[in-house]
Amino acid sequence: xxxxxxxxxxxxxxxxxxxxxxxxxxxxxxxxxxxxxxxxxxxxxxxxxxxxxxxxxxxxxxxxxxxxxxxxxxxxxxxxxxxxxxxxxxxxxxxxxxxxxxxxxxxxxxxxxxxxxxxxxxxxxxxxxxxxxxxxxxxxxxxxxxxxxxxxxxxxxxxxxxxxxxxxxxxxxxxxxxxxxxxxxxxxxxxxxxxxxxxxxxxxxxxxxxxxxxxxxxxxxxxxxxxxxxxxxxxxxxxxxxxxxxxxxxxxxxxxxxxxxxxxxxxxxxxxxxxxxxxxxxxxxxxxxxxxxxxxxxxxxxxxxxxxxxxxxxx
Amino acid sequence: xxxxxxxxxxxxxxxxxxxxxxxxxxxxxxxxxxxxxxxxxxxxxxxxxxxxxxxxxxxxxxxxxxxxxxxxxxxxxxxxxxxxxxxxxxxxxxxxxxxxxxxxxxxxxxxxxxxxxxxxxxxxxxxxxxxxxxxxxxxxxxxxxxxxxxxxxxxxxxxxxxxxxxxxxxxxxxxxxxxxxxxxxxxxxxxxxxxxxxxxxxxxxxxxxxxxxxxxxxxxxxxxxxxxxxxxxxxxxxxxxxxxxxxxxxxxxxxxxxxxxxxxxxxxxxxxxxxxxxxxxxxxxxxxxxxxxxxxxxxxxxxxxxxxxxxxxxx
Numbered sequence: 001x002x003x004x005x006x007x008x009x010x011x012x013x014x015x016x017x018x019x020x021x022x023x024x025x026x027x028x029x030x031x032x033x034x035x036x037x038x039x040x041x042x043x044x045x046x047x048x049x050x051x052x053x054x055x056x057x058x059x060x061x062x063x064x065x066x067x068x069x070x071x072x073x074x075x076x077x078x079x080x081x082x083x084x085x086x087x088x089x090x091x092x093x094x095x096x097x098x099x100x101x102x103x104x105x106x107x108x109x110x111x112x113x114x115x116x117x118x119x120x121x122x123x124x125x126x127x128x129x130x131x132x133x134x135x136x137x138x139x140x141x142x143x144x145x146x147x148x149x150x151x152x153x154x155x156x157x158x159x160x161x162x163x164x165x166x167x168x169x170x171x172x173x174x175x176x177x178x179x180x181x182x183x184x185x186x187x188x189x190x191x192x193x194x195x196x197x198x199x200x201x202x203x204x205x206x207x208x209x210x211x212x213x214x215x216x217x218x219x220x221x222x223x224x225x226x227x228x229x230x231x232x233x234x235x236x237x238x239x240x241x242x243x244x245x246x247x248x249x250x251x252x253x254x255x256x257x258x259x260x261x262x263x264x265x266x267x268x269x270x271x272x273x274x275x276x277x278x279x280x281x282x283x284x285x286x287x288x289x290x291x292x293x294x295x296x297x298x299x300x301x302x303x304x305x306x307x308x309x310x311x312x313x314x315x
Numbered sequence: 316x317x318x319x320x321x322x323x324x325x326x327x328x329x330x331x332x333x334x335x336x337x338x339x340x341x342x343x344x345x346x347x348x349x350x351x352x353x354x355x356x357x358x359x360x361x362x363x364x365x366x367x368x369x370x371x372x373x374x375x376x377x378x379x380x381x382x383x384x385x386x387x388x389x390x391x392x393x394x395x396x397x398x399x400x401x402x403x404x405x406x407x408x409x410x411x412x413x414x415x416x417x418x419x420x421x422x423x424x425x426x427x428x429x430x431x432x433x434x435x436x437x438x439x440x441x442x443x444x445x446x447x448x449x450x451x452x453x454x455x456x457x458x459x460x461x462x463x464x465x466x467x468x469x470x471x472x473x474x475x476x477x478x479x480x481x482x483x484x485x486x487x488x489x490x491x492x493x494x495x496x497x498x499x500x501x502x503x504x505x506x507x508x509x510x511x512x513x514x515x516x517x518x519x520x521x522x523x524x525x526x527x528x529x530x531x532x533x534x535x536x537x538x539x540x541x542x543x544x545x546x547x548x549x550x551x552x553x554x555x556x557x558x559x560x561x562x563x564x565x566x567x568x569x570x571x572x573x574x575x576x577x578x579x580x581x582x583x584x585x586x587x588x589x590x591x592x593x594x595x596x597x598x599x600x601x602x603x604x605x606x607x608x609x610x611x612x613x614x615x616x617x618x619x620x621x622x623x624x625x626x627x628x629x630x
Contacts, residue, residue: 015364015595022451024476049330049598050377052384062365069367136337161339257590275572276603280330283364284599288591
């Protein structure tokens with residue numbers, strides 16, 4: 001029986017682990033794939049305060065070492081479901097059942113990929129899913145933005161202030177993003193809009209050297225030389241396995257103390273309805289979630305174990 | 316004319332500076348006393364992810380260097396007032412007027428001091444105002460908690476799990492804190508409650524060696540040998556100079572995107588109604604505040620300067 005299970009080993013989960021172990025909660029962190037999550041796949045991080053330039057993997061190793069130094073237990077397994085048995089949460093994992101008083105969901109989110117050739121291979125080598133993270137690396141270079149929603153338009157406008165030229169590729173004729181952002185991309189002198197176009201292939205060996213795009217109206221393809229490709233076609237939070245209140249995109253709805261709709265289940269980082277998906281914000285969330293979880297655990301009165309044979313409530 | 320003025324040079328302000336300069340906002344940070352704020356006065360920090368143990372001053376120097384590396388301008392001055400002139404904020408400082416499109420308040424908060432002999436001299440040497448920060452340094456030692464509100468009781472219970480013995484000193488006969496926390500301090504085997512007592516003096520040369528307490532009912536004083544003194548008699552946010560909506564204690568009321576009641580004025584860190592005053596949470600706030608400020612600045616339409624001679628609205 002644990003006090004706290006943290007699901008997910010990215011910056012939010014590891015920071016929650018640092019705080020929870022210091023709060024002397026009996027805590028285990030469960031990660032299904034890779035300690036560090038998305039950030040471990042990031043080439044260089046320049047905006048986590050204290051580290052002007054560090055690889056994602058190196059930063060994550062520091063976080064993990066930090067959390068383990070206070071005694072955080074880490075287990076590699078996938079969580080399949082969370083049920084409630086009175087005040088106890090019962091987790092079914094790929095490596096058996098775990099019982100705990102509280103849970104912090106820090107499962108993160110993944111950018112949707114286009115699924116075009118060379119996209120995965122060039123990720124971190126010119127292909128990016130985050131302009132805030134990687135935009136400054138493309139000063140006075142040429143980049144392409146793929147997408148037609150709010151994020152794509154906003155980031156195209158942002159990148160136009162840094163890059164010498166921005167191609168904006170959208171598969172449809174009309175953008176979905178805010179009108180004001182549409183006006184800006186249309187007015188920007190260094191943004192070239194390619195409507196009804198798709199990105200067919202990323203070209204490059206060690207780094208991105210160009211792309212192939214197709215005009216959907218004519219069926220013609222052409223090569224464009226450039227250094228960066230920013231893809232904004234959606235973000236998918238890893239929240240399928242848990243039944244707490246979510247927004248229309250699947251992000252978990254959270255209050256200012258990182259509480260969810262379910263007592264005893266807290267949240268941190270990219271899987272919640274955060275305004276900004278960053279290492280700096282995830283660690284803040286993790287600290288708050290651990291602190292709130294501790295207060296919740298302290299508030300639990302000792303109750304007699306249930307005698308009812310009703311099945312545990314699935315959450 | 317700046318895009319953004321950040322008031323306060325602690326972790327929240329410096330992180331906002333890192334993000335704002337990377338968002339290419341013309342930004343200045345104004346600090347009146349000491350870059351780093353409260354954290355620069357903290358002996359050792361163990362819970363900012365990535366740095367298992369670092370002095371407050373060293374961490375702050377890293378943050379400042381990081382922010383300056385992106386071109387953040389820093390000015391030493393006090394801000395006396397903020398007024399609105401249309402969409403422009405006009406700051407009166409001890410070193411002249413500054414005009415800006417947006418402001419981030421990151422002015423922090425200070426713990427109330429008792430004002431007893433040796434308290435200031437022993438701060439960071441056994442006298443602390445933060446159990447989350449410093450509690451783990453007192454494992455199996457004897458500490459004293461001063462105060463009778465929620466924080467004092469909660470932190471006494473927390474410290475009782477770490478320290479071998481906790482004295483809880485309160486000047487009144489009755490505690491003000493939550494009933495459940497009162498019950499816990501009363502039930503804890505290693506908490507000795509001294510009601511109607513005051514801390515008169517902290518004793519120690521290089522580190523805390525003991526205290527002198529006075530029983531207010533008998534007027535008698537006595538010495539107690541111990542290693543740590545935790546003082547929880549209130550926290551005062553530095554928010555006097557600005558007229559935005561605040562809670563009863565003066566903390567600025569913020570939304571999830573770090574907005575305040577005044578358009579164009581944003582907030583980060585300990586001066587807002589945060590659930591947790593920590594470096595990790597302040598940097599998260601700072602990143603969000605910069606991002607939201609940038610969106611606000613982008614949303615400003617170009618308006619003709621006001622011709623009215625009405626005085627600017629004081630905020």
